Amino acid sequence: MLSPGRHLVLGNVACGEGAIRAGCRFFAGYPITPANEISQYMASELPKVGGFFLQMEDEIASIAAVIGASWAGAKAMTATSGPGFSLMQENIGYAYMTETPCVIVDVQRSGPSTGQPTMPSQQDVYQARYGAHGDYEAIALSPWSVQEMFDLTVRAFNLAERFRVPVLLMADGAIAHIKERLIVPEKVEVLERRRPEGPECTPFGTEDPSGVPEMPLLGEGYRLLITGSSHRPTGRRDDSPRYMRMKVERINEKIRRARREITDIAAHHLEDADLAVVSYGASARPSYSAVKRARSMGIRVGLLRLRTLWPFPEEEVSAISEEVRAILVVEMNIGKMVREVERAARGRAQVVSLPKVGGVLHTSDEILEAIRRLRQ
Amino acid sequence: MLEVEVKILLSGTGGQGIISAGEFLSEALFRAGYEVVNTRSYGTEARGGSSRSEILVSDGEIYEIEVGETDILVAMSTPAYRRYINRAKKGGLVLVEEDILAEIGDKELRGDVELVSIPANKKASSLGNPIVANMVMLGALSKRTKLITLEGLKEAVNTLMRPHLREINIKALELGYQEA
Numbered sequence: 389m390l391s392p393g394r395h396l397v398l399g400n401v402a403c404g405e406g407a408i409r410a411g412c413r414f415f416a417g418y419p420i421t422p423a424n425e426i427s428q429y430m431a432s433e434l435p436k437v438g439g440f441f442l443q444m445e446d447e448i449a450s451i452a453a454v455i456g457a458s459w460a461g462a463k464a465m466t467a468t469s470g471p472g473f474s475l476m477q478e479n480i481g482y483a484y485m486t487e488t489p490c491v492i493v494d495v496q497r498s499g500p501s502t503g504q505p506t507m508p509s510q511q512d513v514y515q516a517r518y519g520a521h522g523d524y525e526a527i528a529l530s531p532w533s534v535q536e537m538f539d540l541t542v543r544a545f546n547l548a549e550r551f552r553v554p555v556l557l558m559a560d561g562a563i564a565h566i567k568e569r570l571i572v573p574e575k576v577e578v579l580e581r582r583r584p585e586g587p588e589c590t591p592f593g594t595e596d597p598s599g600v601p602e603m604p605l606l607g608e609g610y611r612l613l614i615t616g617s618s619h620r621p622t623g624r625r626d627d628s629p630r631y632m633r634m635k636v637e638r639i640n641e642k643i644r645r646a647r648r649e650i651t652d653i654a655a656h657h658l659e660d661a662d663l664a665v666v667s668y669g670a671s672a673r674p675s676y677s678a679v680k681r682a683r684s685m686g687i688r689v690g691l692l693r694l695r696t697l698w699p700f701p702e703e704e705v706s707a708i709s710e711e712v713r714a715i716l717v718v719e720m721n722i723g724k725m726v727r728e729v730e731r732a733a734r735g736r737a738q739v740v741s742l743p744k745v746g747g748v749l750h751t752s753d754e755i756l757e758a759i760r761r762l763r764q
Numbered sequence: 765m766l767e768v769e770v771k772i773l774l775s776g777t778g779g780q781g782i783i784s785a786g787e788f789l790s791e792a793l794f795r796a797g798y799e800v801v802n803t804r805s806y807g808t809e810a811r812g813g814s815s816r817s818e819i820l821v822s823d824g825e826i827y828e829i830e831v832g833e834t835d836i837l838v839a840m841s842t843p844a845y846r847r848y849i850n851r852a853k854k855g856g857l858v859l860v861e862e863d864i865l866a867e868i869g870d871k872e873l874r875g876d877v878e879l880v881s882i883p884a885n886k887k888a889s890s891l892g893n894p895i896v897a898n899m900v901m902l903g904a905l906s907k908r909t910k911l912i913t914l915e916g917l918k919e920a921v922n923t924l925m926r927p928h929l930r931e932i933n934i935k936a937l938e939l940g941y942q943e944a
Contacts, residue, residue: 396794396802506806562829567790567802676827749830 389433392574399537399564400467403493403557404429406541407465409576412491413439414462416453418446418472421505422561423495426467447472451479454490459614461605463545467493469561470512471501473519480554481520482616484639487592487601489548489581491541493557495564498747507747508561510669510720516556517698523636525643527650528556528698530668534568540695546579547650551642552600558697560720562670562749584610593621597634598641643699651701657683658690663762664708664737666729667718668694670749675718678755689759697725702732709733714762718742718755738762770911771831772819774901775848776840778806779815781898785838786817789902792912792920793821801826814844821911836909837877838901840884842867852877859904859944861885861897880908880944887939896936903940914941 390397390405397405404426407415415430417423431441440457444450450466457464468476473494483490496512498504512519516528527547529540537559544555584591584602589610594601601621604610613623618632643650657679658664667675672693679691692708694701705728709715715737717726723743730739742758744750772789776782783804790802801820807813818831837852838859839845845864852858854876862883873879882904888897899921906914914937921933 396791396800562803565804566829567787567800568826569794569799670829673827673829680827751830751832752828753832 389436390570390572392572395570395572396567397534397570398425398567399531399534399559400425400495401429402534402537402570403467403541403559403564404433405570405572406538406576407491407545408433408437408439409572409578410542410545411463411578411580412465412545413437414454414457414464415439415466416442416444416450416457416464417466417468418444418450420469420472422497422508422564423467423469423493425564426493426495430465447475448479451476451483451492455479455483455486455488458488458490459606463489463549465491465493467495469495469497469505470499470509470515473512473515477515477519478521481522481524483554484520484524485522485616485635486614487552487603487639488554489552489603490554491544491548491557492554493541493559496558496560498561498745504747506561508565508670508720508749509745509747510558510560510671511722511724513558513697513719513721513724516558523640525640526556526698527551527553527643528558528696529652530558530694530697531563532669532672532693533563534566534570536695537563538570538572542576542578546577549579549581550600551646552603553643558669560670590621592619592623592635594638597638598645599638600642647699650696651699651704652695653701653704654693654695656691656693658692658708658711661688661690661711662713663687663689663759664712664715665689665691665718665755665759666694666705666715666725667691668697668725669720671718671720671744674750674752675755677752678759681752681756682759687759687763694725700725700728700732702728705729705732706734709737712737714738714740716740716742716755716758716762718750720744720749769823770821770836771834772821772836772838773831773834773848773851774817774819774838774840775844776815777844778813780840781895782815782817782840785898785902786819788899788917788920788924789905789912790819791924792916793819795920796912796916798823799826801829803829814847816844816848836905838905839864840897840901846872849874857908859901859908861901880904882940882943884940887943888936891932891935891939893932896932899933899936900940900943903937903942904944905940906937907941907944914938
């Protein structure tokens with residue numbers, strides 16, 4: 389592990405370090421560029437803190453092992469890229485249904501398919517929201533720096549434990565593969581799982597229709613039934629409409645109700661802005677440079693950076709749309725989150741997409757040019 | 765004022781140690797107190813594809829990730845030279861492996877940059893291992909730019925490299941420093 393203090397490390401290493409400091413003690417994964425340095429770091433560091441690293445036969449087995457480890461009491465994680473993330477989706481759905489806390493890192497690369505495996509993208513942002521089957525609310529975070537690879541990995545574990553859900557860290561091949569400063573703090577705030585104390589428990593239900601139940605562990609003596617099929621609060625299978633509706637509504641409502649607690653944005657220079665750039669992850673870096681350059685030319689533009697993609701920071705974007713004339717959405721895909729921005733803006737500000745595909749980042753020149761066009 | 769002060773682009777062919785040269789230089793600059801953003805880019809091949817390491821160096825926060833026009837270009841293979849020579853800023857420093865100059869035509873040279881030829885392959889071979897040509901180049905870069913001292917580079921080698929590799933890499937740094 390890294391000592392507290394200043395280090396020059398890869399984004400992927402910062403992610404692994406954050407995971408271990410958040411209490412992760414189990415990692416299962418299958419090799420894929422550009423996520424490999426996370427597995428490599430976990431393989432070398434987890435055994436030193438009494439944790440387990442497993443290289444599995446594929447991504448389906450990897451996420452299955454992570455879910456099993458979580459029920460055995462470990463904070464557990466896997467890391468992959470787009471194609472592997474696709475393979476995991478069925479079991480991610482199982483994790484939503486069984487309310488299993490775990491963290492899945494998708495270091496996004498340029499696709500579809502094998503595409504440009506060594507080059508970055510942000511093309512899986514909808515896969516994070518809609519990739520699994522059925523109805524659920526996803527939590528997906530988007531880091532823009534090596535420091536946030538650490539900080540948001542810690543947050544991902546805390547959110548997973550708090551809400552008993554899989555949490556998705558939607559990194560990208562650019563941030564994963566840069567080396568820059570990481571400050572490892574002396575202490576990180578770590579949230580522990582709420583576990584039942586008495587002799588009885590209802591592991592899949594609460595009085596509150598949008599509550600998060602306490603989570604018993606396998607082997608503690610509770611009569612524990614865990615199934616992806618419709619079940620009663622006790623875990624017993626029951627596919628009557630009543631129980632399924634109760635379940636599906638609760639696993640959606642527990643996230644919806646906590647939207648304000650979960651959503652997280654960073655606002656840069658927005659106080660007096662009449663134009664806004666919305667961006668996230670690696671794309672927000674050249675966006676920020678472009679905003680600063682535009683400011684030096686007297687253009688009143690600010691940056692709204694999405695640190696949570698899902699739940700989408702709808703209220704925040706909506707509020708900005710009332711203040712500015714136009715919003716430029718900068719992302720490394722064909723134009724995806726721009727639709728959410730349009731929906732939240734409801735026509736109050738003009739919304740313009742600045743997509744980028746081909747495995748390369750926007751340059752700040754391109755973004756600056758787009759900002760200048762908005763002004764006309 | 766922009767945050768990014770100095771941009772460096774190291775380029776060559778997979779297997780030449782471009783990524784690791786970038787890591788050593790970045791670590792040395794970071795230890796000297798600079799903020800550094802070091803990116804790497806490589807083909808899907810383990811050997812023989814293109815390989816590039818870019819470093820942004822500043823005494824403040826850095827938001828850019830990629831180097832556009834570069835202040836310092838290091839080219840260690842002819843394909844890399846051809847691909848990146850036009851990324852060198854006017855008046856910038858271009859360190860070129862000597863063998864490349866024998867392969868390219870006069871028309872491919874640029875008159876508006878400070879072009880320095882370094883016999884990195886030859887010097888590395890004289891040490892018994894051509895793989896340390898990357899370190900010869902870093903030694904030359906240290907002499908020509910004053911951005912990082914030779915001592916700073918040596919310290920990074922001593923910290924990051926396994927003990928049995930240190931001596932030859934330090935010698936390679938020294939030879940490059942003398943050569944520039």
